[in-house]
Amino acid sequence: MIRFDYARPTAVAEAVRAAGDQHAAFLAGGTNLVDLMKENVARPLHVIDINRLPLDQIEEREDGGLRLGALVTNADTAYDLRVRQHYPLLSSAILAGASPQLRNAATNGGNLNQRTRCYYFYDVDTPCNKRNPGEGCGAIGGVNRIHAILGASPQCIATHPSDMCVALAALEAQVQVTGPDGSRTILFADYHRLPDDEPWRDNTLRPGELVTAIDLPAERFTHNYTYLKLRDRLSYAFALVSVAVAMRLEDNGRIGDVRIALGGVAHKPWRRREAEEAIRNEPPGEKAFDTAARALLAGARGQGDNDFKIDLARRAIMRALAQAAAGTPQSQIDKRIA
Structure with missing residues (x-):
C-alpha cells in the first residue's frame, strides 16, 4: 500500500x-x-x-418518498421499517448481497460506487484498460465466465457487481451529489455508464463530487415484485445474472406498469424500456414474459466462457416475471428458486 x-x-x-x-x-x-x-x-x-458527515439518516420526503443518506449502512437500509414496507424490492436486493458482516459496514453511497470484480482488474500483473488505460483487456479472449453479455465494448467487458443498484434502477431512484460547482440530481439511469472508449469511468460523477443521498420516489411496488439472483453459491457470491422486477397488475389482471432491471450482465444495471412497453396491457404469462426477455437481451453477445449467460438470463427474466406476477417474491433466506 x-x-x-x-x-x-x-x-x-x-x-x-x-x-x-x-x-x-x-x-x-x-x-x-x-x-x-x-x-x-x-x-x-x-x-x-x-x-463524520451528517449523511447517516433515512428521511421521509414531502412527496411521500424516502431519502437514503449516503452513509446509512446497507443493513440499516434493508431493515428499516419504511423501506421494508414501501420498497421491499430494495430490501430484498440488499439482503441478497454480500454477508451480514459486510452489510453492517458497507454504505449506500459506497454501494453505488463499488468497482467491478473482474479478475483482470484486481490482478495488477495482467492488462486492464479500466485500471491502466491503453493496456488492453485481458478478459477478451481470456477467462471471462463472469463477464458482460450486453453493452460491452472492445475496450472492456467488465460487469457492475451491485445488487442494490439493480433494484434502484427498477425503482427509478435519483442520486443527490455535491461538488465544487454545487449540488445536482442525477437520474439513476444516467448515473452509471457503459465502458465505450473510457472504461475507467464507472459513472458520471464529476471530479470532486460526493454522493450525499439516494432519493426513492413516492411510487411504490409493494406486492408484485421480486429480486432473483443466480450465482455459483447460494451466499456470499456475486451474481452471474440477477433480475429486479417491479410490476403493477390492473383490475382486469393485465400487466400495467412494469420495470425490469438486470445485474451481472453489463457495466451498469441493464434496463430497456422498450422491453417493458412490449408487455404492458398484456396478460401475464409465458408468452408475454418471453417477449420481454428477448427484447431485454436483444444484441446480447457472449465471449466464449460466458455464452451460457444469454440463455440463463432469458430464463431468469421469465422466472422473475412469473414470481412478480404471482406476488411470490424470491426469498433471500431460503434461496432456493421459487
Whole structure:
C-alpha cells in the first residue's frame, strides 16, 4: 500500500474542498476501497474519511418518498421499517448481497460506487484498460465466465457487481451529489455508464463530487415484485445474472406498469424500456414474459466462457416475471428458486 494523506472532515463542503484533486478518494465503509488499496489497484494520494458527515439518516420526503443518506449502512437500509414496507424490492436486493458482516459496514453511497470484480482488474500483473488505460483487456479472449453479455465494448467487458443498484434502477431512484460547482440530481439511469472508449469511468460523477443521498420516489411496488439472483453459491457470491422486477397488475389482471432491471450482465444495471412497453396491457404469462426477455437481451453477445449467460438470463427474466406476477417474491433466506 502506498503512502497517502488522510483527512476527516465534519462538513460536506469541507470534504468536497479536500477532494479537489483527481488522486483523492472518499472513504466510507471501506469494504471495497480498502481492498483495492491493499491490492495496489487503487492508489489515492489523499484519502478523505467522510464518516463524520451528517449523511447517516433515512428521511421521509414531502412527496411521500424516502431519502437514503449516503452513509446509512446497507443493513440499516434493508431493515428499516419504511423501506421494508414501501420498497421491499430494495430490501430484498440488499439482503441478497454480500454477508451480514459486510452489510453492517458497507454504505449506500459506497454501494453505488463499488468497482467491478473482474479478475483482470484486481490482478495488477495482467492488462486492464479500466485500471491502466491503453493496456488492453485481458478478459477478451481470456477467462471471462463472469463477464458482460450486453453493452460491452472492445475496450472492456467488465460487469457492475451491485445488487442494490439493480433494484434502484427498477425503482427509478435519483442520486443527490455535491461538488465544487454545487449540488445536482442525477437520474439513476444516467448515473452509471457503459465502458465505450473510457472504461475507467464507472459513472458520471464529476471530479470532486460526493454522493450525499439516494432519493426513492413516492411510487411504490409493494406486492408484485421480486429480486432473483443466480450465482455459483447460494451466499456470499456475486451474481452471474440477477433480475429486479417491479410490476403493477390492473383490475382486469393485465400487466400495467412494469420495470425490469438486470445485474451481472453489463457495466451498469441493464434496463430497456422498450422491453417493458412490449408487455404492458398484456396478460401475464409465458408468452408475454418471453417477449420481454428477448427484447431485454436483444444484441446480447457472449465471449466464449460466458455464452451460457444469454440463455440463463432469458430464463431468469421469465422466472422473475412469473414470481412478480404471482406476488411470490424470491426469498433471500431460503434461496432456493421459487
